[in-house]
Amino acid sequence: MNDHEVYEISTSFPFGRMDASTSATYLRALIGNSPIAIIALDAQHRYTMCNPAFERLFQYTSKELFSEDLDYLIAGPEMMEEARDLSRRVLQGDKVHTVTQRRRRDGMIVDVELYGIPLVVDGELAGVYGLYQDVTERNKAQTAFRAISDQMDNLQQEERRRIARDLHDSTSQELTVLNWNLARLNALVTDKDEALQRLVQETREIASQCSARIRSASYLLHPPLLGEGGLTRALPWLVEGFEQRSGIQVGLEMSANLGRFRDGVEIAIFRVVQESLTNVLRHSGSAVVQIALRCDEDWLLLSISDEGAEQGGPAVSHEKRMYGVGVSGMRERVEKLGGCFSIDGTKGGTTVMVTIPRNMGVHG
Ligand SMILES: Nc1ncnc2c1ncn2[C@@H]1O[C@H](COP(=O)(O)OP(=O)(O)OP(=O)(O)O)[C@@H](O)[C@H]1O
Ligand SMILES: [Mg+2]
Structure with a gap:
């Protein structure tokens, strides 16, 4: 939402064709029955009103909210700095959205998805809405x-x-x-x-x-070679077997300084290469595939590219494609290790790219 939308809301949304009193009744019913905890504060961050869902979630009454600072009540000392920063940003006119934690009256910490929305009337900040959804x-x-x-x-x-x-x-x-x-x-x-x-x-x-x-x-x-010699031994073996079985020519480039990585990382790279090669064979029509595995100080970088079907086969746009177990399994493995996975294709071929942070346990 941008500033313009904030302004729209304050003047005509959502009950533009109703008179003011009917609009107010609709709005009250919506806020009063919303399962999302809603609080409104004025431009000085003082309490204006809250809905029953807010009272239920944080266990404070309107009276208590009137007399105390909101951030002090529901953020507590641990989250005070973050809460103050969010309040400052909303009061400056920014809409904020974050997932964080807040404290209930009984001291229990709840996970909340929080929206802070500035309310602009006639170009002036009139107040803010805080919306909290319990996501514990x-x-x-x-x-x-x-x-x-x-x-x-x-x-x-x-x-x-x-x-x-x-x-x-x-x-x-x-x-x-x-x-x-x-x-x-x-x-x-x-x-x-x-x-x-x-x-x-x-x-x-x-x-x-x-x-x-x-x-x-x-x-x-x-793969026993993975345990014994790591990727530098297991990948050439995998590639050689694949070339023999498929007739597809594979180029494999690996950094000379590739060391050992903890089991999870080596298995993930091995399985991504294995599944990508299978996909090249099953879906691409390409006669060649190029694999590059490099590492720098911080990252391990893998790419597998084929050249698609020679005679202008079907364009492979991966954007709206429904993926099978193969692609989602590769993505899951990589993301679990804090890495990024992407697959992208055109008529000229498909490329799978993987980056995994090196600090996920290099031994040696
Ligand atoms: N190298 C590639 N060239 C062309 N299309 C590809 C390539 N890799 C993947 N695809 C497309 O992406 C789809 C999803 O791949 P994915 O590996 O998830 O499933 P699959 O290979 O069809 O089945 P499985 O779940 O058994 O792996 C494929 O069906 C194919 O259409
Ligand atoms: Mg597959």
């Missing part, structure tokens, strides 16, 4: 949701690790034995029986392909 429950729900999402993430990591280990320890070992037995069988087949020889040979090839696939699936579920 909403914040609690958000915190609980984040905790559950963290737990799910840990469980998922644990489950992936278990499946990877099981694949490696059982199926993969059995396939090794199968390969070994087929090699022995091959040695027993006589030169004369060509058809049988060919069959054994083909079966050996299928078994060794299965073995390689299982091994690669197990590594992708829980």
Whole structure:
């Protein structure tokens, strides 16, 4: 809202075609029944009126509000400076909006979403409205949701690790034995029986392909190279496997000084590259993709760009796109680490950009 809108409100909104007394009745009913706590102060920041929702939220009566300074009553010493600053700004004619905390009469702290609105009449500041919405429950729900999402993430990591280990320890070992037995069988087949020889040979090839696939699936579920050598070892391995499977040419550039980062960061980067490469293969039609991973003193910067479909495929505007699990999962991982995620595309290709603050735990 700008100054002009503030002026509109004070003269004709919302009951422009009613006479003054009907307008006042409407306005009183609106403020009186609003679930949002509303207080009005004059241009000297003195109490004018408040609605029942304000009395319910802060537990002060009109009488108490008349005789005491509002900031002193509901901000308390801890939040006094911030409250004074907000009041100053609204009295200067700025509209303010923030999420903060205030104190009830019984001392309990509540999370509030607060709007401070200057009331301008005939170009002069006549007073201010303070609107407070109790968001304590909403914040609690958000915190609980984040905790559950963290737990799910840990469980998922644990489950992936278990499946990877099981694949490696059982199926993969059995396939090794199968390969070994087929090699022995091959040695027993006589030169004369060509058809049988060919069959054994083909079966050996299928078994060794299965073995390689299982091994690669197990590594992708829980990349052991990431733990051992960090991104400088795990990313080239991921890229090489992707190139072989897809036929797409990948350029990988990494800063020479790339060190180790705490597990969360390395896994996040690895998974973003993995999902972005899968998206390039599934959606882009591009024959090449370029990955750059750099770090400076403060940031870790990752970009993955493809060149879109060669023959002017469909324009990929990501602005209004509904994303699947892939993009929202990447964004969530990165934002959880205090970073930023973006995806942007045109006919000329799609670019995924990630920045993560370095201070999220560099060890080494
Ligand atoms: N590199 C790309 N080139 C073209 N389109 C892309 C690219 N990456 C993503 N998209 C578009 O963005 C959409 C969302 O991607 P996202 O990874 O979230 O979902 P998905 O790949 O369709 O399914 P999944 O949830 O299994 O990953 C895709 O369906 C695709 O239309
Ligand atoms: Mg995807």
